[in-house]
Amino acid sequence: MLKVENLRLEQSDFSLDATFSANAGERLAILGPSGAGKSSLLAALGGFLAPTSGRILWEGQDLTNLPPAKRPISFLFQDQNLFAHLSVEDNLWLALSAGKGRKTPEQQEKILAALEPMGLSAYGARRPGSLSGGQAARAALAMVLLRARPILLLDEPFSALGPGLKQEMLALVQEVAAQTQALVLLVTHQPQDAIDFATLTLFLDQGHASYPQETGAFFAEPSAILKSYLGK
Amino acid sequence: MARSAVSLTLVGVTAVLGLLLIGPLAAVIWRADQGLTALDIEAVRFTLWQAALSASLSVALAVPLARALYRRRFYGRGAIISLLGAPFLLPAIVAVLALLSVFGRVGLLAQGAAMLGLTLPSIYGAMGVILAHVFLNMPFAVRLLLLGWQSIPSERFRLAQSLGFGPPALFLHIELPMLRLVAPGAVMAIFMICLSSFAVALTLGGGPRATTVELSIYQALRFDFNLGAAAALGLLQSTLCLAALGLAALLPMQHGFGIGLDRALALGPPKGWRAYADFAGIFCATVFLLLPLGVLFYTGLSGIGSLPWVIWPAAARSVGVALCAAFLACFAALILAKASLRYGRFYEGVAMLPLATSSLVLGTGLFLIIHPFFSPARAALSVTILTNGFLSLPFAFRILLPDLRRLYADYGHQMTLYDLGPWAAFRFVIWPRMRPAIGFALGVTAAISMGDLGVITLFANADGTTLPMMIARLLGAYKMQEAASAALLLVLLSFGLFWLFDSREGKDA
Numbered sequence: 001m002l003k004v005e006n007l008r009l010e011q012s013d014f015s016l017d018a019t020f021s022a023n024a025g026e027r028l029a030i031l032g033p034s035g036a037g038k039s040s041l042l043a044a045l046g047g048f049l050a051p052t053s054g055r056i057l058w059e060g061q062d063l064t065n066l067p068p069a070k071r072p073i074s075f076l077f078q079d080q081n082l083f084a085h086l087s088v089e090d091n092l093w094l095a096l097s098a099g100k101g102r103k104t105p106e107q108q109e110k111i112l113a114a115l116e117p118m119g120l121s122a123y124g125a126r127r128p129g130s131l132s133g134g135q136a137a138r139a140a141l142a143m144v145l146l147r148a149r150p151i152l153l154l155d156e157p158f159s160a161l162g163p164g165l166k167q168e169m170l171a172l173v174q175e176v177a178a179q180t181q182a183l184v185l186l187v188t189h190q191p192q193d194a195i196d197f198a199t200l201t202l203f204l205d206q207g208h209a210s211y212p213q214e215t216g217a218f219f220a221e222p223s224a225i226l227k228s229y230l231g232k
Numbered sequence: 233m234a235r236s237a238v239s240l241t242l243v244g245v246t247a248v249l250g251l252l253l254i255g256p257l258a259a260v261i262w263r264a265d266q267g268l269t270a271l272d273i274e275a276v277r278f279t280l281w282q283a284a285l286s287a288s289l290s291v292a293l294a295v296p297l298a299r300a301l302y303r304r305r306f307y308g309r310g311a312i313i314s315l316l317g318a319p320f321l322l323p324a325i326v327a328v329l330a331l332l333s334v335f336g337r338v339g340l341l342a343q344g345a346a347m348l349g350l351t352l353p354s355i356y357g358a359m360g361v362i363l364a365h366v367f368l369n370m371p372f373a374v375r376l377l378l379l380g381w382q383s384i385p386s387e388r389f390r391l392a393q394s395l396g397f398g399p400p401a402l403f404l405h406i407e408l409p410m411l412r413l414v415a416p417g418a419v420m421a422i423f424m425i426c427l428s429s430f431a432v433a434l435t436l437g438g439g440p441r442a443t444t445v446e447l448s449i450y451q452a453l454r455f456d457f458n459l460g461a462a463a464a465l466g467l468l469q470s471t472l473c474l475a476a477l478g479l480a481a482l483l484p485m486q487h488g489f490g491i492g493l494d495r496a497l498a499l500g501p502p503k504g505w506r507a508y509a510d511f512a513g514i515f516c517a518t519v520f521l522l523l524p525l526g527v528l529f530y531t532g533l534s535g536i537g538s539l540p541w542v543i544w545p546a547a548a549r550s551v552g553v554a555l556c557a558a559f560l561a562c563f564a565a566l567i568l569a570k571a572s573l574r575y576g577r578f579y580e581g582v583a584m585l586p587l588a589t590s591s592l593v594l595g596t597g598l599f600l601i602i603h604p605f606f607s608p609a610r611a612a613l614s615v616t617i618l619t620n621g622f623l624s625l626p627f628a629f630r631i632l633l634p635d636l637r638r639l640y641a642d643y644g645h646q647m648t649l650y651d652l653g654p655w656a657a658f659r660f661v662i663w664p665r666m667r668p669a670i671g672f673a674l675g676v677t678a679a680i681s682m683g684d685l686g687v688i689t690l691f692a693n694a695d696g697t698t699l700p701m702m703i704a705r706l707l708g709a710y711k712m713q714e715a716a717s718a719a720l721l722l723v724l725l726s727f728g729l730f731w732l733f734d735s736r737e738g739k740d741a
Contacts, residue, residue: 046645046649047648048645048648067648067651068645068648068649069648069649069650069651070651074649075645075649077645077646080642080643080645080646081646083643083646083660083661083665085664085665086660086664090660094650094652094656094660095650098650098651098652098653098656099650099652099653099655099656099657099659099660100653100656
């Protein structure tokens, strides 16, 4: 279980407070308007922003002061998930090995095994620039699969894709998460993404995170703030 | 383990840079046991006067030229703009020789004047020093001002057009505000360059009326071996450099002119006499820059095969010094640029430390430190490598920092997430993505170091010289043909090194 206890982030003109928990295998959407602090919350969970106070626990282990690479977390950013100058395979190898040593046959096998379910077996030698948007997103997902971390943070990674492709990618994430029993946190400002993808939804408004609710119930009985956000 | 090695390297680089600045300065202060003479005061007056006049003239001449290049489109415009970048890498000693080939006693102009029965004034002295400084720095000013003109959003010009502005109103309301922001910085930068310019003063200056403080240091150390006087002058030069640096820091930062939409310039350039004036300015400037270099090339080419053999080991030493200094400067620049991204602007300040001193001050201090222990001539090349690397560090840093900042903005999170160590980060991300910038930085610093005629003049004996110093000696012995050929060799090697690094790394990336 991921437990976020009285997490507080303070920056020069912005503060964020969050307390929530979510279990392995769940998919939690973090919804809110631009500037509400969604990406900051994710960055704090990933270890890229140091919280002012509070704790982040995973299965009882305190992650609050761990560096990003030591956390049980995979992260898909809005863009630049792949190094543009490296082939897809080399990108995956770097994610797997931190660039230590040479690529071993076992590592190569793992890389191919991660590319296969993404339909990218024939694209390993390609550079990201020669892939379509969907293929690049799948290559980034292959990296997540390869790293096999129990928490997956998605910071609107598919926002540049068309609606159809985005749906397809979210379905693929769902599949990967089901395989690995990972907890997925998805930042989005599109309510439909939460409805289509998430089992739980948390609403962030002006730095205040609501406690996650079951997604169906969240939209069935919208709060006043959510109504205002949805323009109802 | 690797990360602690990087931290140690950072501490080491910072300590070495700090010591390189403070150590020689402390030695200079410690030994500065003599008061200033009337000649020293005259040297200060001349140094400030020539630097101010050179800087003002360079920028004043650059304004109409930059404006003409900005508003005119013609075949060869790009080549002229590229040519304007070249003098920055041109060794000062070569510029001096090139100018002598046109403006010297037996130069092209003197020969022409003699045919008409006229005698031209001598290039040696204040006039020559200023001419050489304008030759070297006016193109740099044009490039800076051209950037200023290009930073004015084209929407401003469109607005001016819709309001029916003529050229005078356009200049007053749009171009002059830009110049007010850009020109003082350009004047200050060139003033600082001329303040510590040594090679020009050594070859064209001299005598009581055209001696700079740097030249006085050289004379006190090499001719009089008066360490106390050299130290006092070194202290004086450091004070001038620091005061100029302080003055530069007081200049207002450029705020820009707002963001435009990058629309193409709609305003047609003014026609009539203004067009003739623009093209005449461009023509004159091109001739002023190209003619001396062309004559030098022509004169030097015929003798390059029959250069005395001592030139070749000197050339090899220069290449070795340039390569070592360039790698040192770029290594330190990369370490400091990364540290400044992580820990803040303190390390930017560390990388800019060399601006607070000059080659001769550094050399004097190091000479004072080394002299009691062993012959400074034995350390000539290593000291030259160290000082050249140190003095070209700010250039390498300024070239590398923006690219490194962009790289970490794009991929920093990913590198942290994958736990890439320093070597893996360099090998798999920094090097492949920054090869053009690293190549350019190596090229610039190698070319600067290749042409440097500063600290080596204090340390080298007859055997251990570099190519620029050999040229200065040939020039001093009035062996003009050999000096021209050696200068051509120096230009070819300097630009060759620059091209080698810049084009190779640029193309492969």
